[in-house]
Amino acid sequence: MAGLNAARLLHREGISFRLFEARDRLGGRILTVDENGSQAEDGFDLGPSWFWPEMQPAIGNLVAELGLRAFAQYSRGDTLFERAAREGPSRLPGMAQQPQSMRLAGGSAALIRVLASGLPDSALNTSAAVTGLRLTNFGIDVTIARDDRQPEHISFDQVIAAMPPRLLATAVRLDPAPDPATLDLWQGTPTWMAPHAKFFAVYDRPFWRDAGFSGTAQSMVGPLAEIHDATTASGKAALFGFVGIPAAQRKSIGQEILIRAAVQQLIRMFGIEAGLPRATLLKDWAADRLTATSADLTAAGHPSAAGTEWVTGAWAGRLLLAGSETSETEPGYLNGAVEASKRVAQAFCDRN
Numbered sequence: 001m002a003g004l005n006a007a008r009l010l011h012r013e014g015i016s017f018r019l020f021e022a023r024d025r026l027g028g029r030i031l032t033v034d035e036n037g038s039q040a041e042d043g044f045d046l047g048p049s050w051f052w053p054e055m056q057p058a059i060g061n062l063v064a065e066l067g068l069r070a071f072a073q074y075s076r077g078d079t080l081f082e083r084a085a086r087e088g089p090s091r092l093p094g095m096a097q098q099p100q101s102m103r104l105a106g107g108s109a110a111l112i113r114v115l116a117s118g119l120p121d122s123a124l125n126t127s128a129a130v131t132g133l134r135l136t137n138f139g140i141d142v143t144i145a146r147d148d149r150q151p152e153h154i155s156f157d158q159v160i161a162a163m164p165p166r167l168l169a170t171a172v173r174l175d176p177a178p179d180p181a182t183l184d185l186w187q188g189t190p191t192w193m194a195p196h197a198k199f200f201a202v203y204d205r206p207f208w209r210d211a212g213f214s215g216t217a218q219s220m221v222g223p224l225a226e227i228h229d230a231t232t233a234s235g236k237a238a239l240f241g242f243v244g245i246p247a248a249q250r251k252s253i254g255q256e257i258l259i260r261a262a263v264q265q266l267i268r269m270f271g272i273e274a275g276l277p278r279a280t281l282l283k284d285w286a287a288d289r290l291t292a293t294s295a296d297l298t299a300a301g302h303p304s305a306a307g308t309e310w311v312t313g314a315w316a317g318r319l320l321l322a323g324s325e326t327s328e329t330e331p332g333y334l335n336g337a338v339e340a341s342k343r344v345a346q347a348f349c350d351r352n
């Protein structure tokens, strides 16, 4: 998101660029899939699903500018709270969301599709991981690794690293090495939501709504800690939950057992019909090496970026950091990715 938005802003100013994305798809933490888990134009958000335009103008304005349709998170009806395994879940009256969480019709990947469609195809390189940056007299020599080829070297005037700082510190070799305080800063910046996993159960219809439930639930029993209605704007019914079990434990339990326990929990909370999902989906971001590092196995709070000088010494002015975690106002959020990439594109344009 941050890389594509920076690219959009540079392209608009006539500045040429190339974007390198290590995955074979664009979007990073934004990932919308169908019930089979394949990328889809109308599906379920395994990464971010919400934004709050009332308090996040950068993403609100971008959604409007790109002409995307937003809709409100479904929250009509009662909620459920599960306190202990020996008690049944309690039914509680729901409350209107304030501020209202909004979702995008089709899924969050609509943002990525529209951003990418406005950029020259030839500038967008997927399955191209940046593994090294070397400062030269003329700019930066970038090493790019593609699956089955020799590493490629391309020289650029400036580089925008639109990825979590912690991942930059871990996965990209810098020559000369950044000064130790800068490296500490990058490594010490938690990547928002990287320690988490999201589970979906897809159904033929949103049966919980008939019984007066919003689909919102909280549980201290688990494995899902927080559950919400994930039905798409087009009516594909689903519930989703954030898995409450820490990443290391999830790994040892294994996906099959986790999925079975999650479905059992949905039966406990929403009744027998919850036991017959058309499909289930589980995305463990802590196991995704293009999002999380070993430092992200334990949950940490929001990164805090206000007033931070992200790049110092020899690299200052040549390398710019634009990932969401570097946002001054909303680090870690989609809004932060938009805000940080705008800040960096502005700095870039001012210099050129």
Ligand SMILES: Cc1cc2nc3c(=O)[nH]c(=O)nc-3n(C[C@H](O)[C@H](O)[C@H](O)COP(=O)(O)OP(=O)(O)OC[C@H]3O[C@@H](n4cnc5c(N)ncnc54)[C@H](O)[C@@H]3O)c2cc1C
Pocket: 001, 002, 003, 020, 021, 022, 023, 026, 027, 028, 029, 030, 046, 047, 048, 049, 050, 051, 128, 129, 130, 131, 162, 163, 164, 167, 171, 172, 192, 193, 194, 196, 197, 198, 285, 290, 291, 322, 323, 324, 325, 332, 333, 334, 335, 336, 337
């Ligand atoms: C489960 C989950 C739920 C979330 N929910 C919300 C939500 O509801 N609302 C919200 O506002 N935010 C949410 N977030 C956070 C949101 O996803 C991020 O703020 C946003 O997507 C960050 O965008 P980004 O471009 O800064 O980083 P990323 O999306 O992480 O993009 C970085 C990109 O760099 C690529 N990359 C990594 N290493 C290399 C390399 N060496 N070379 C080349 N490319 C590389 C990655 O593949 C990736 O595409 C959630 C995140 C997760 C995981």
